[in-house]
Amino acid sequence: MLFSMMIKMSVKHNIFLSRVNVLVFVVFLNFITSSAVSDAEILVKFRQSLKNAGALSSWEENKSPCNGDHEIWNGVLCEQGTVWGLKLENMGLKGVIDVEALAQMPNLRTISFMNNNFDGPLPDLHKITAIKTIYLSNNKFSGEIPPADFSGMSSLKKIYLANNKLSGPIPESLAALPRLKELTLENNEFSGFIPSFPQDRLKVFNVSNNKLEGEIPNSLSGIDASAFSGNKDLCGAPLKACSAPSKVSIGAVVIVALLVVVAIAALVVVFIILRRCKKSPQQPDESTAANLKRMEQGQANNANASSPDHTGQGKKAEQSTKLTFLKEDGEKFDMPDLLKASAEILGSGVFGSTYKTSLNEGKMMVVKRFRHMNNVSKEEFNEHMRRLGRLNHENLLPIVAFYYRKEEKLLVSDYAENISLAVHLHGNRSRGIPCPDWPTRLKIVKGVAKGLAYLYNELPCLTAPHGHLKSSNVLLDATFNPLLSDYGFIPIVNQEHAQEHMVAYKSPEYKHTGRITKKTDVWSFGILVLEVLTGRFPSNFLQQGNGTDTDLATWVDSVVRDESNLELVLDRDMAGTGSSEGEIMKLLRVALRCCEVDVESRPEFKEVTAMVDEVKDKDDEFYSSYASEGDTRSSRGLSDDFHHVTFK
Missing domain, CATH: 1.10.510.10 (Transferase(Phosphotransferase) domain 1)
Structure with missing residues (x-):
């Protein structure tokens, strides 16, 4: 009897579990079905919130926005058949940016609505959690940004909000973004203090022409002063020093000055001793600079002795003078080929000197020296040059290769016959x-x-x-x-x-x-x-x-x-x-x-x-x-x- 009851209970339990599993499966199936909304449906819904959207007439729900990596709809960026970005610039768009709709696009990584007529408060952007770049400059957004508006946007690298009418404090949540590299807030009405952004993270930063005040955080002191101009109540490096709360005595100044002089003298002595103890051959960078100087003086024909084989540095010198090429299918050559070639000065402009050189095969190249890019890090310079190197148009002079030194940069391009x-x-x-x-x-x-x-x-x-x-x-x-x-x-x-x-x-x-x-x-x-x-x-x-x-x-x-x-x-x-x-x-x-x-x-x-x-x-x-x-x-x-x- 007991055994029979146990069997009946087991059967009922299994039937119950089966029904639960079926219910869970149905719920899961409904979830998958409801969430599998196409990019086309989402974007058509997004367009409904816009005004003056005639430029988006190609957005039709019965047509796919993408064909592989090719964009069919105007203003979309495609990769492998999905939309990864929106580039709706210079279209005169108005209305509301429907963030709720955009948040449904799992592959969306970049949006650019620059140079339009959007106004009112900034959209609630943190709902698009996986976004990497946001470009909203040159619109009419206004009002304050809530302090936590950028919280949780761990993938965000670039945000451009320049030339709007935004006011209030700069949100603290911006400074907490772990991957932020570029931030432009110039020409707005931001007020209050600048948050302390992490050291050596920001590559592009601009808060000029706002109403900011107080001392610039130490982490931003190395940025160019123009990034802070137009804020009359800002102080501290790189601007003028803030007023000190108390005066330092003359005696203390004298003592500090003496200590500085002694320290400098000691450093000079140590440097001279080390220089005499180990006098190495000329370093590759110095050799390169010497060759470039001779080129500028019209003596490039005598530069053969400065190739890596004559420097005593071997592979190290060859690597230090290596050109970075931007086109895979172009002719390859190295720095010694340029330096030992006959050179003709084409001119000296505001950026630097320009030379025409002839390679061994007779191909004419142009080398341009730039002396006024010293504030650019190697990583930032390389990234920007590769961005320019990807450009391809019949009316652009392509940059063939470049060379980076801290003191100066070289750009190599083809020679234009009619100058x-x-x-x-x-x-x-x-x-x-x-x-x-x-x-x-x-x-x-x-x-x-x-x-x-x-x-x-x-x-x-x-x-x-x-x-x-x-x-x-x-x-x-x-x-x-x-x-x-x-x-x-x-x-x-x-x-x-x-x-x-x-x-x-x-x-x-x-x-x-x-x-x-x-x-x-x-x-x-x-x-x-x-x-x-x-x-x-x-x-x-x-x-x-x-x-x-x-x-x-x-x-x-x-x-x-x-x-x-x-x-x-x-x-x-x-x-x-x-x-x-x-x-x-x-x-x-x-x-x-x-x-x-x-x-x-x-x-x-x-x-x-x-x-x-x-x-x-x-x-x-x-x-x-x-x-x-x-x-x-x-x-x-x-x-x-x-x-x-x-x-x-």
């Missing part, structure tokens, strides 16, 4: 060499526009993707195809040098507010086009006799307001303009729009590219007949359209 645009606009006149005609100049302008547009798309993190656009940095190949050089250098050039010499820092917005913006390169492009059309150096118009700061754009606009003065503006040596005055005027009009002093009035570069692309080398038949009939709005009459442009 630079500046030479053809200004340098060849005195030698009687014809200047480029109108079709050639238009070809160059269109190529520059395409190259800049590519930089805008591929370097969204940089405020000014080129930053140093001028005619001497537009090289020309054998067919006068333009190649942009010296692009993307703002993050690796010493700030004080950049502010003094780089074109971006000469823009009207920098002069007036101490800021550069995404439209700084637009202004530079406009000035370059005016230089191409007028044949005049932009710098020739600065600080003229009356002491006023007159730029090329202001001069051109003042002249062409009178319809009959177009010939006074155009370069007299520019041939091929007879039937093209209407198209030239069209390009001139684009240039002046780019040169608006008011940043908001300048067009986006995508719009600039479209306008330049519409310019032809000759007036069309309709226009020619229209002008030949004697209509008062002839080719020069188009200058009426300039009158809405405002300058100084």
Whole structure:
């Protein structure tokens, strides 16, 4: 009887367990089914929270956003068929960023909504726990950020919030992020003290032009002073010292000074003794520096004795002078090949000297020395150069290889047969060499526009993707195809040098507010086009006799307001303009729009590219007949359209 009861209880127990297992399985199945929402469904839901989202018309739920690594939808970044990033920049987007929807995407690692019109409080970003990079600069976000808003975001490496209207204290949770490397908060309204960020972790940091106060944490004292400028109540290194609470006696100062002098003297003695005891052969870096100096003096032909085989350092010297190549399929050579080759100095600019060298096979290369990147660590420099090395466009001069030394850097690139645009606009006149005609100049302008547009798309993190656009940095190949050089250098050039010499820092917005913006390169492009059309150096118009700061754009606009003065503006040596005055005027009009002093009035570069692309080398038949009939709005009459442009 007891045995029978035990069997019945066992059967009931098994039936109960079976039902529980079935229930658990059903619940699990429902969970899997409900959570398996596709990227397309999530993003379509996300788009519903946006306004002015016409640029996202390709987002259709019945179509996949990705095909392998190829993006089908506009603004998505794909890898192996899944969306790993959103790049919705310069689209005029408004509304709300639906973080709840984005948090459902397990592979989402980067979002960039820069240069849009989002406003209101910053989204609750910590819900996207696996995100690595966040770019929200150049919007209209406002209000305070809760102190714990970035808690738990252990994967976050980069966050860009510059040029918004955010206020209140900088959240302490930012300083607690274990992997944070880049943080830009400039041009907001943050107040209070700067949190203590860990030492030697941040590679990019900027809190300039806020309302911060107090002493800068010691962990940030090694960052360039420009990162803290525009906060009048900040003090401490690298800014001026904070006021001391009490005065130190003169006697104490004298004693400390004497101790310092004694310590320095002792160190000098020890150094001399060690130097005499062990006098080693010349070190590789010193050898390299000596060779470079001889190159600069035009004595590179005598540099053969400085190759690694003659230094006594063997493999160590060879490794220390090794070039890092950025293209796998290109020709490989080493530093001694460059140093022992005959060298010709092409010029000395604000960054350093440039040399043309010929390798053994006769291939011409260009080596450029940079002396003003000393504040950049080797890791940061290498990372940025590899980022630039991945760029590939017909109107960019590719960087073939680079060499890192703490004191100076070398960049190696191919040689451009026709040197630079500046030479053809200004340098060849005195030698009687014809200047480029109108079709050639238009070809160059269109190529520059395409190259800049590519930089805008591929370097969204940089405020000014080129930053140093001028005619001497537009090289020309054998067919006068333009190649942009010296692009993307703002993050690796010493700030004080950049502010003094780089074109971006000469823009009207920098002069007036101490800021550069995404439209700084637009202004530079406009000035370059005016230089191409007028044949005049932009710098020739600065600080003229009356002491006023007159730029090329202001001069051109003042002249062409009178319809009959177009010939006074155009370069007299520019041939091929007879039937093209209407198209030239069209390009001139684009240039002046780019040169608006008011940043908001300048067009986006995508719009600039479209306008330049519409310019032809000759007036069309309709226009020619229209002008030949004697209509008062002839080719020069188009200058009426300039009158809405405002300058100084």
